[in-house]
Amino acid sequence: MDAAVALLLAQDGITNGAIYALLSLALVLVFAVTRVIYIPQGEFVAYGALSMAAVNAGFLPPTMWLVVTLGIAVAIVDSVAAIREGAKARLPMVIFKNAVLPILAVIVVRQLPLKDLAYVLQVLIALAFVVPLGPQVYRLAFQPVAEASVLLLLIVAVAVHFVMVGMGLYFFGAEGARIPPFTDGGVTLGPAYVQYQTIWIVGIAALLIAGLALFFEHSIYGKALRATAINRTGARLMGISADLAGKLCFTLSALVGAFSGILIAPITTIYYDTGFLVGLKGFVGAIIGGLVSYPLAAAGAVLVGLLESYSSFYASAYKEVIVFTLIIPVLLYQSLTTKHIDDEEDH
């Protein structure tokens, strides 16, 4: 391997690593706040990429009726809960937000000349019909069992994963799709030729990560999510409901997942079931961070990207094996060194 190839592989590794980093952060967030090991995270990558491909080709977002159907289901469940609590005043808002709004969005999007819209608008439309699936999935699948054990939540997550992969095949078909890059071409930086899309990916990933950091450090909602992760009882007593926190972080993770899909779709062909492997690699990164540390998770995810890239050069048949084998020494190290952290209290 000469220097040029090494640089090319490094570029590839960092590009994928940036995507894995985004996903690993979303996984850590969801786990820290809700204790859900969020296997379906990867499905949002595929849904985002394939929805964007559809909109870009001038088709309606394939998942729009799914968003409407789940929205109506959420409206029914929330209305029943509101009536049981005697809070009938909430009903109009519940029905409007969950059921009417998606239908209005479908009506609007049907009027639009999708193929001729600006790229950015196409991205926003694709996101608008994928991201709501995050809070909807939380409300219908996870909120009713929010107090259950980590194992039960994991089993629900696996079930949601299978359902979403199956529906992905139904909505998007078996063919893969690519989308045009944000900007065509590339630039020669020293000895290496770098595609503009690579710069977009790394740049936007860095911006998103910085944005998440700002959100968690400075906004009261970000702080409320952190507080829920630190002490659920304490957060509950301050009126930070577990439902709100769950909904918020499932929305964030759906946004991160779907947007990651749109970022990588110009450089990789995405199929309905591609998301799982991509998500798993983000998961390996998250595990390196012990499912609690955001910086370690991001660093681990970049490491996964580099390892994958170089092993695809040396032993491409074993690329996945090598990446997933990484998890064994990490788990071994963590189980030997992790100390059990109690809620820090004074007695």
Added chain:
Amino acid sequence: MKPVIMETSGLCVNYGRVEAIHNVNIRIREGEIVTVIGPNGAGKTTLLSALMGLLPARGEVKYQGHSTLGAMSVDALVAKGLVLVPEKRELFGSMSVADNLLLGAFARHRRGDRDHAKTMDEVYAIFPRLAERHKQEAGTLSGGERQMLAMGRALMAKPTLLMLDEPSLGLAPLIVKEILRIVVQLKSMGVSILLVEQNARAALQVADYGYVLENGSVAVENEAKALLHDPRVIESYLGLGGSHSIAA
């Protein structure tokens, strides 16, 4: 007579098949300090958890005239000014003192009440120690400071009824005195208080009315001053002025 702010009738709480609270009737009037005293395991913490909606309960709880059991969630109660400072404090250990306080105002923030900077100044005025340590992580505070932070965080919610679970637990006598002085100060600021204590003498000295909880039922109730001189209470909970004279 001042209006009633919270009232329970026939309140029962079960842990599995064991009844931890049986047929409890208590009443808290606006601007009063009401105390619930009793030995370990009498059901004091269970009572507060049930009032806060953390545990399923039977019977009736009325807060500001509304029935709450099964009807109002914890966050709905917090939004209506019912705030609990739990026995375990439940602080956000790896966050700063200032962030802990800010999150106390979360329910108000959601309602659109964004005036927390002013409330935080008021809390710092009550607990100057917290102002000194506002950047420090909550997990590194001393026991007394943690109790102050837990109370300060609760005050950020602008409570109408503040429920304190064993605020003196594990604290040095001087700090207990300070905490109780602040409880009285809060009362003068118009906050109603439900004070649960094992330190019966200290609690009865600051309270207006008291209930003695034994084995999950109210054994005795009366004006706090009367309870201090009630032979049954003296015998069981006040001793002969020896070991319990912490705040005397």
